[in-house]
Amino acid sequence: MTWWSKRWPRALEALGLSYPDNRLVRARALIRGGAVDDLLVSPGEITAWVDYPRKTFGVSLRVPVLDEAAWAAESGRIAARVGSLAALLDDRLPEDMLSLFPGEGELAVECPCGRGLCVHVVVVHLAFADLFEEDPFLLPLLRGRGREELLAGVRAAMPPVPEAGPPVGVAVGDVDVAGFFDGDREGLSAW
Amino acid sequence: MPRTPAPTHRLQAVFVPDRRRIAWWGPDQPDEHARKRGLPEGVPGRIELAHGTVPARLVPLTQAVPALAGLAVGKQLSDSLLAWRAAAIAALGDPARLEALAGMMPPAAHAVRLGADRVWTAAELLSAFRSAVHDAYSTADASAAELLAARESEAAEAPVEAVLRPYQRQGLSWLSALARNGAGGVLADDMGLGKTLQTIALLAMTPGPHLVICPTSVVGNWARELARFAPELEVARYHGPRRDSASFASADVVVSSYSLLLRDAEELSAIDWGVAVLDEAQQIKNPDSRTALAARRLSARTRLALTGTPVENRLSELWSIMDFASPGLLGTRKRFTKRFAEPVENRGDAAAGLRLRDLVAPHLLRRLKKDVATDLPDKMETTVACTLTGEQARLYRRAVTEAFDGGLGDGFERHGRVLALLTKLKQICNHPAQYLKEESPVLSGRSGKLDRVTEILGEVVDSGERALVFTQYRAMGELLAGHLAAELGLAGVPFLHGGVSAAGREAMVDGFQDGSAPPVLLVSLKAGGTGLNLTAATHVLHFDRWWNPAVEDQATDRAHRIGQTRRVEVHKLVTGGTLEERVAELLDRKRALAEAIVGTGEDWIGKLDDAGLRALVELSDAEVGE
Numbered sequence: 061m062t063w064w065s066k067r068w069p070r071a072l073e074a075l076g077l078s079y080p081d082n083r084l085v086r087a088r089a090l091i092r093g094g095a096v097d098d099l100l101v102s103p104g105e106i107t108a109w110v111d112y113p114r115k116t117f118g119v120s121l122r123v124p125v126l127d128e129a130a131w132a133a134e135s136g137r138i139a140a141r142v143g144s145l146a147a148l149l150d151d152r153l154p155e156d157m158l159s160l161f162p163g164e165g166e167l168a169v170e171c172p173c174g175r176g177l178c179v180h181v182v183v184v185h186l187a188f189a190d191l192f193e194e195d196p197f198l199l200p201l202l203r204g205r206g207r208e209e210l211l212a213g214v215r216a217a218m219p220p221v222p223e224a225g226p227p228v229g230v231a232v233g234d235v236d237v238a239g240f241f242d243g244d245r246e247g248l249s250a251w
Numbered sequence: 252m253p254r255t256p257a258p259t260h261r262l263q264a265v266f267v268p269d270r271r272r273i274a275w276w277g278p279d280q281p282d283e284h285a286r287k288r289g290l291p292e293g294v295p296g297r298i299e300l301a302h303g304t305v306p307a308r309l310v311p312l313t314q315a316v317p318a319l320a321g322l323a324v325g326k327q328l329s330d331s332l333l334a335w336r337a338a339a340i341a342a343l344g345d346p347a348r349l350e351a352l353a354g355m356m357p358p359a360a361h362a363v364r365l366g367a368d369r370v371w372t373a374a375e376l377l378s379a380f381r382s383a384v385h386d387a388y389s390t391a392d393a394s395a396a397e398l399l400a401a402r403e404s405e406a407a408e409a410p411v412e413a414v415l416r417p418y419q420r421q422g423l424s425w426l427s428a429l430a431r432n433g434a435g436g437v438l439a440d441d442m443g444l445g446k447t448l449q450t451i452a453l454l455a456m457t458p459g460p461h462l463v464i465c466p467t468s469v470v471g472n473w474a475r476e477l478a479r480f481a482p483e484l485e486v487a488r489y490h491g492p493r494r495d496s497a498s499f500a501s502a503d504v505v506v507s508s509y510s511l512l513l514r515d516a517e518e519l520s521a522i523d524w525g526v527a528v529l530d531e532a533q534q535i536k537n538p539d540s541r542t543a544l545a546a547r548r549l550s551a552r553t554r555l556a557l558t559g560t561p562v563e564n565r566l567s568e569l570w571s572i573m574d575f576a577s578p579g580l581l582g583t584r585k586r587f588t589k590r591f592a593e594p595v596e597n598r599g600d601a602a603a604g605l606r607l608r609d610l611v612a613p614h615l616l617r618r619l620k621k622d623v624a625t626d627l628p629d630k631m632e633t634t635v636a637c638t639l640t641g642e643q644a645r646l647y648r649r650a651v652t653e654a655f656d657g658g659l660g661d662g663f664e665r666h667g668r669v670l671a672l673l674t675k676l677k678q679i680c681n682h683p684a685q686y687l688k689e690e691s692p693v694l695s696g697r698s699g700k701l702d703r704v705t706e707i708l709g710e711v712v713d714s715g716e717r718a719l720v721f722t723q724y725r726a727m728g729e730l731l732a733g734h735l736a737a738e739l740g741l742a743g744v745p746f747l748h749g750g751v752s753a754a755g756r757e758a759m760v761d762g763f764q765d766g767s768a769p770p771v772l773l774v775s776l777k778a779g780g781t782g783l784n785l786t787a788a789t790h791v792l793h794f795d796r797w798w799n800p801a802v803e804d805q806a807t808d809r810a811h812r813i814g815q816t817r818r819v820e821v822h823k824l825v826t827g828g829t830l831e832e833r834v835a836e837l838l839d840r841k842r843a844l845a846e847a848i849v850g851t852g853e854d855w856i857g858k859l860d861d862a863g864l865r866a867l868v869e870l871s872d873a874e875v876g877e
Contacts, residue, residue, distance in 0.1 A: 241263070
């Protein structure tokens with residue numbers, strides 16, 4: 061499992077999930093049994109149908125969408141490390157995007173059974189984690205930015221590189237041929 | 252002091268600023284060393300270091316940097332690889348730390364030529380690396396957008412002696428965008444849409460020399476199509492026992508086979524090709540095969556894979572073909588499996604499938620027949636030239652020599668002898684086992700024609716279509732029936748010939764038409780000439796030729812007749828360099844006239860004198876396979 065799909069279920073803690081929690085076990089069994097239909101992710105909302113018991117419940121989970129200013133700050137932070145962008149391009153969620161996970165009071169849930177943190181909600185929440193595992197871009201999408209938009213924003217926010225003058229080089233004759241392959245091995249290994 | 256450092260068996264790394272790539276170099280086969288360490292293999296090239304030009308593998312930064320950063324430190328790593336690992340970690344995390352690396356780098360990590368007598372210093376190279384990494388990540392892949400746009404527009408010019416259809420012009424526009432960007436691709440159009448023609452147009456408009464690697468059975472076909480569509484190109488066949496790599500020097504296009512790609516890998520990878528084409532690229536669907544390794548070792552500005560079936564069974568096949576065409580695009584095989592193959596194949600994950608499609612889209616062009624249906628005529632005829640095997644060539648030469656040495660006589664006797672010779676030669680072209688009347692023979696690999704037909708039918712069956720195969724010979728039909736059933740994995744291939752009862756015929760026709768029988772039906776040309784309605788077929792193959800266009804057309808019309816709503820493709824098989832090809836050319840050239848002359852089948856050949864006959868039947872040298 062990836063760190064981000066492991067991290068996702070913890071958003072339910074704010075709504076009263078504790079460990080061990082029987083709802084997690086039952087929800088897993090329901091997902092395996094195919095109780096979830098039509099799970100859709102759109103900016104601000106995850107919706108799905110849950111068949112249990114003998115009736116279908118339309119569940120929705122809501123998270124606030126970030127506004128332009130918040131996205132600009134977010135993009136700037138991601139852009140500060142090239143490694144974060146490299147991870148995204150490899151379909152991995154960089155750890156500095158942890159801030160996109162729902163914070164205290166951000167996750168709102170709704171289920172017609174009306175029992176707050178019911179098993180239906182847990183089912184949809186965990187079913188999302190399964191999709192999220194494969195596609196880390198679902199989290200920024202939930203927060204309002206699809207993959208291309210996110211990448212374009214991050215690229216635009218990359219800080220410029222200091223200008224280097226034209227290379228001067230050294231004369232070929234000054235190259236240490238005898239020690240051609242030898243560097244500071246210890247220093248490099250410790251990097 | 253020696254001017255050249257001692258040879259090294261450890262993989263070395265260096266950043267090449269003017270190519271903006273990381274290069275692996277040092278050992279004889281840096282790609283294998285890279286692969287063993289989980290690093291991208293890159294494409295072959297040459298780099299200039301302090302002590303001279305060395306062969307190397309070049310990897311784009313967005314592939315090389317994350318891979319280097321993830322490399323585990325070990326005793327076997329060279330200092331230059333350690334240095335660029337450190338540089339990659341710094342570039343991804345905290346680029347300011349790059350400066351501290353300069354003092355630790357060995358010359359092997361930075362002594363790239365800078366003009367005639369100078370080399371880059373470590374500090375300068377690290378600074379250039381920093382800005383190149385920034386540029387590589389801060390700009391989206393512009394070439395991807397250009398490639399996607401190119402396939403929507405039609406190439407204005409097509410330097411071939413043919414009129415390209417609109418979708419072929421779009422294909423050419425995409426191919427030339429690949430070449431412009433030094434990118435690679437997979438042209439995966441359905442069979443019959445003209446992959447060869449589009450490719451030849453690209454070769455004609457791109458600086459060479461070019462290399463075409465194809466199955467032995469179609470080497471002759473490629474050479475012939477090149478001569479037909481782009482006569483100004485100098486074509487060299489690198490093929491057969493008397494091949495000579497000296498012919499590369501003067502050629503615009505070298506045509507060779509997969510078996511030679513293996514055997515003469517050294518010679519073929521010593522040249523920097525303009526475009527390297529792999530025809531029937533499913534031959535490299537197994538990435539561990541020696542063929543796939545040899546293909547990846549080819550050095551070319553543009554790599555193009557042609558296949559009608561980019562994925563036959565598993566997604567890993569696409570990985571392998573794409574890793575030839577556009578190395579690194581799909582990541583390492585392990586990562587590809589985790590990211591795409593497992594989600595799509597095991598869990599039916601549609602989102603992963605879409606992400607893979609988006610990633611591949613700029614580099615893969617696939618049009619289906621139904622997509623371009625309005626561009627196509629309702630009947631398409633192609634002559635498929637096949638290559639004789641060595642065994643066939645020996646038998647063929649011997650039969651010709653024996654016939655002429657023994658004397659053909661004259662009058663009625665001559666007529667009989669000539670027809671006997673023709674029959675022998677046609678049987679040899681079909682298959683040595685037919686000619687030698689072997690009992691339960693081995694069939695694969697002995698007849699270029701049989702191998703080619705098996706390939707064509709494999710594609711037909713895979714795409715869910717149905718085919719009729721005509722032959723004049725009962726014996727050949729029997730051989731084909733067993734062979735095709737085994738090779739194509741069919742329960743059986745029925746053979747409709749004169750000895751089949753009327754009820755049996757009817758059952759065969761009904762089964763073929765309603766889909767309850769296997770998708771291939773063999774028909775004896777004599778039995779199947781009239782009265783049958785086989786419109787379920789969308790492909791018609793003439794395994795051997797009657798040389799009477801009217802008879803062939805009548806057979807073809809079993810499929811292409813009223814009630815046929817789809818396009819019918821007609822494949823006429825001809826063995827290159829033999830009488831089959833010469834008669835076919837004669838017929839094509841003067842079709843109208845020929846119809847008058849040869850209205851009674853093959854009798855006219857019996858009226859030729861010795862010289863005329865010899866010119867018609869004698870085997871030309873260049874055509875023989877291995």
